[in-house]
Each structure stands twice: as C-alpha cells, then as structure tokens.
Amino acid sequence: MGGGPVGKQARNTARQQRLARAAAERRRAKRNRLLATGGGLVILGLLVAIVVTVVNAAGATSRDGDASKRLVIPAGATPAGAIPIGALTAPVKAEVYLDYMCPFCGRFDRANVDELDRLVSDGTLRLELYVLSFLDKTSNGTRYSTRTANAVATVADRAPDKVLAFSQALFAEQPAEGSDGLSNDQIAKLAAGAGVPQEVINTFTAGTFEPWIVELTNTAFDSGITGTPTVKINGTVFKGDLYSAGPLTEAIMAAKDR
Amino acid sequence: VAELLTRLRGVRHATAWIYGTMLVSAGLSLIASFVLSIDAVRLAADPQTALSCNINSVVSCGAVANSWQASLLGFPNAFLGLVAEPVVITIAVASLGGVRFPRWFMFAAQVVYTIGVVFAYWLFYQSMFNIGALCPWCLLVTVSTTLVFTTLTHVNIRDGNLPLPPRMQTALKSAVAADLDVIAVTIWLLALTLAVVSKYGNTLFG
Numbered sequence: 001m002g003g004g005p006v007g008k009q010a011r012n013t014a015r016q017q018r019l020a021r022a023a024a025e026r027r028r029a030k031r032n033r034l035l036a037t038g039g040g041l042v043i044l045g046l047l048v049a050i051v052v053t054v055v056n057a058a059g060a061t062s063r064d065g066d067a068s069k070r071l072v073i074p075a076g077a078t079p080a081g082a083i084p085i086g087a088l089t090a091p092v093k094a095e096v097y098l099d100y101m102c103p104f105c106g107r108f109d110r111a112n113v114d115e116l117d118r119l120v121s122d123g124t125l126r127l128e129l130y131v132l133s134f135l136d137k138t139s140n141g142t143r144y145s146t147r148t149a150n151a152v153a154t155v156a157d158r159a160p161d162k163v164l165a166f167s168q169a170l171f172a173e174q175p176a177e178g179s180d181g182l183s184n185d186q187i188a189k190l191a192a193g194a195g196v197p198q199e200v201i202n203t204f205t206a207g208t209f210e211p212w213i214v215e216l217t218n219t220a221f222d223s224g225i226t227g228t229p230t231v232k233i234n235g236t237v238f239k240g241d242l243y244s245a246g247p248l249t250e251a252i253m254a255a256k257d258r
Numbered sequence: 259v260a261e262l263l264t265r266l267r268g269v270r271h272a273t274a275w276i277y278g279t280m281l282v283s284a285g286l287s288l289i290a291s292f293v294l295s296i297d298a299v300r301l302a303a304d305p306q307t308a309l310s311c312n313i314n315s316v317v318s319c320g321a322v323a324n325s326w327q328a329s330l331l332g333f334p335n336a337f338l339g340l341v342a343e344p345v346v347i348t349i350a351v352a353s354l355g356g357v358r359f360p361r362w363f364m365f366a367a368q369v370v371y372t373i374g375v376v377f378a379y380w381l382f383y384q385s386m387f388n389i390g391a392l393c394p395w396c397l398l399v400t401v402s403t404t405l406v407f408t409t410l411t412h413v414n415i416r417d418g419n420l421p422l423p424p425r426m427q428t429a430l431k432s433a434v435a436a437d438l439d440v441i442a443v444t445i446w447l448l449a450l451t452l453a454v455v456s457k458y459g460n461t462l463f464g
Binding site for chain 2: 137
C-alpha cells in the first residue's frame with residue numbers, strides 16, 4: 001500500500017548518490033592525471049638542470065687548469081715552488097703546505113705564530129711556504145685561495161720581508177670555509193696593515209703569479225702531499241700536534257741539535 | 259606497454275614490494291649508521307684522526323663529524339640509527355612474513371619515523387649550509403631514511419592506518435593509486451641532487 005512512490009524516491013536518491021560519487025571519482029582521476037603530467041614535466045626539468053650543472057662544473061674546472069697566462073715566478077722562490085722566509089744559513093728548514101681557505105691551516109698558524117716568528121728571527125729556522133689554491137672550490141666562485149696566494153706571492157716578489165706578517169694577518173682574519181672569503185679590498189687592507197707598500201698592493205689584482213700557483217699546487221700534490229696543513233721539518237713530515245704551541249718547536253729544536 | 263605498466267603498478271602496491279623496499283632501505287641506513295658510529299668512536303679516541311683537510315674539502319675534512327650538530331643530543335646521532343633501524347627491519351620482515359600489525363601500532367611507527375625524517379633533513383641542511391661539507395654515509399642515511407618514510411606512508415595510506423578525515427583518506431588513497439607518491443618522491447630526491455651538485459659540483463667533478 002503506497003510503497004511505490006517511497007521506494008521510487010529511495011531508488012532515485014540512491015541513484016543520485018551513485019552518480020555524485022562517480023562524478024567525484026572522475027574529477028579526482030582527472031586531477032590526478034593533471035598532477036602526474038605536471039610532475040613528469042618537473043622531473044624532466046630537474047634531470048636537465050642536473051645534467052647542465054654537472055657538465056658546467058666539469059667544464060669550469062678544465063678551464064681553470066689551462067695556463068693561458070704567462071708563467072711568472074716570484075723573485076727568490078725555490079725551484080719546488082716555495083716562498084722562503086728567514087736566513088739561508090738557518091740549520092732547520094720547515095716546509096709548510098697551506099691554503100688560506102683551509103680552517104686547520106688557520107688553526108695551525110694561529111697556534112704557532114709566535115714561536116715561528118721567534119725561531120725565524122733568531123736564525124734557527126728557515127720557513128718555506130707553499131701557498132696552494134686547491135680550496136678555490138669552497139669560496140662560491142670568488143677563488144679566494146688563488147687571490148690570497150697570488151697576493152702573498154706578489155709580496156714575496158717585491159717586499160719579501162713583509163711576507164710572514166701578511167701571511168699571519170690573512171690567517172688572523174681567516175674567513176669561514178665555504179664563504180665568499182675576504183674581498184680584494186679587505187685583502188689589500190690586511191697587506192697595508194702588515195706594512196706592504198701601497199704600490200705593491202696595487203698590483204695584487206693583476207693576478208701576475210696565478211699560473212705559477214696553479215703549477216706549484218699541482219707539483220705539491222704530485223709529490224705526495226695529501227692535504228693541508230702539511231709541515232715538513234728538514235724534509236720529513238711532522239706527525240705531531242700541529243694545533244697547539246710547543247710540539248712543533250720541540251721538533252724544530254731537536255732537528256737543530258741533530 | 260599499457261599491460262606492462264598495469265602489472266608494474268600491481269607490483270608496486272603489493273605488500274612484498276613495499277616491505278621489501280623498506281627492508282633494503284632500513285638495512286642501508288643501519289650499515290651507514292654503523293660506519294658513522296665507528297668513526298665517531300675512533301674520532302673520540304684520537305681527535306687527530308681526521309684533522310687534516312683532505313684534497314676534496316667538501317667530502318670529509320672531519321668537519322661534519324666534529325661539528326656540534328653531529329651529536330645534538332650529547333652522543334653521536336648515528337647511535338639513534340643503530341637503535342631505530344633494527345625496529346624498522348623487524349616490522350618489515352614480520353610484515354613480509356604475513357604479520358598484520360594493529361592500526362595504532364602502524365600509526366605510532368609513522369609518528370616516530372616522521373620525527374626521524376625531520377631530524378635527518380635538519381642534519382642534511384646543517385651539513386649543506388652551515389658546516390659546508392658533505393659525508394657520503396650521511397647522504398646515504400638521508401636517502402634511505404626518505405625511502406623508509408615513503409614506503410611506511412604508502413602502506414599506511416593503502417591500509418587506512420592513519421586517523422584521517424574520510425575525505426582526506428579517499429583523496430590520499432586515490433593519489434597513491436595514481437602513483438603521485440612516486441612522482442613526488444622522485445621530484446624530491448632529484449631536487450636534493452640538484453642542490454648538492456649546484457653547490458658542490460665544482461669540487462665533486464673537478
């Protein structure tokens with residue numbers, strides 16, 4: 001009795017609900033397809049960007065390597081590519097391989113600065129600095145290692161008695177590895193503070209000794225240096241504690257007595 | 259081709275594949291955590307071990323291991339991996355063997371692992387931008403943690419283990435069915451790769 005209309009209505013409602021669900025399902029499927037297509041495009045774009053970046057990075061390095069400029073060697077530099085500091089007649093020779101961007105080189109220098117100063121000035125020690133540029137890659141493209149190494153080489157060439165003070169100033173104000181490093185102006189200021197004449201400072205940006213630095217960096221690593229700081233005392237690698245004052249001095253004094 | 263794709267999708271949503279991936283990823287994470295823990299112990303015994311800067315300053319230099327971020331909770335982070343990954347491995351193996359865990363259990367696993375993933379990415383960010391060095395084992399942890407997280411999320415959405423509003427559950431389920439999760443993870447990992455190569459490409463391919 002009278003069940004017909006109610007049943008029909010219920011059937012209609014159920015049908016409408018089914019249709020609505022189907023429509024929602026279709027909408028979702030469509031949206032998912034769109035998202036999948038967009039995602040696919042993003043993936044393609046990322047792959048292209050990665051390939052381009054890698055190719056560029058590899059290309060940039062090989063360009064760095066070619067010495068298009070003339071090789072100029074600083075006055076007084078040793079054949080192996082070191083900048084000498086101190087008396088030729090000193091009984092002990094300490095070779096220091098460093099990069100002005102290397103944090104541990106900074107720690108080494110700041111720990112031993114006073115002792116090295118003293119030993120050089122009293123004629124016990126002849127320092128030979130190898131200013132490497134292998135950490136250029138860690139200064140966001142500003143080539144901080146090369147800029148500082150070139151500045152130090154320039155000072156060695158034209159104001160050799162200021163090299164030690166300038167080198168120490170660079171370590172005292174050492175920038176964080178991975179930063180842009182100090183600007184050319186800041187490097188110039190440090191040089192001025194170390195007593196380097198202004199006309200020498202003005203030639204820093206010419207990059208005169210950059211090809212020489214590339215060469216000495218390669219030579220150093222070819223000769224078996226595996227990292228910085230490396231310190232050799234009379235040719236033997238010093239294996240003691242480089243980061244506190246004392247042990248290095250003791251080793252130098254021992255080498256002197258030998 | 260269409261048939262192959264359908265079959266591949268079937269495999270991808272199968273329990274064996276999901277937990278298999280989880281098992282392998284958790285295994286890799288465990289190996290990496292183990293190596294990093296040993297390194298941490300060796301560094302503690304002899305701080306000079308990794309002190310000299312290596313040629314490749316970006317990869318290693320001891321910088322990562324010596325940073326405060328590397329032992330945020332007062333002990334090397336890698337110890338957490340030694341504790342957590344075996345649990346994940348157990349869940350994966352049990353599930354492969356047919357065990358079905360209760361919903362609350364899987365939800366709890368999801369919550370804890372989400373915290374782990376956040377921590378892994380915090381570390382990745384720190385080493386990328388604040389420490390300025392990358393360690394290969396840490397990168398392996400980052401990637402495998404991501405894979406464990408995605409497989410866990412995948413299975414929890416598939417089985418409806420998460421306490422979500424019904425509409426969201428339906429939307430997520432249909433997104434997973436449409437493989438949007440794979441696309442999202444692929445995009446994510448490629449973006450990470452791009453970030454690493456654009457910041458450190460000069461060193462890595464020099």
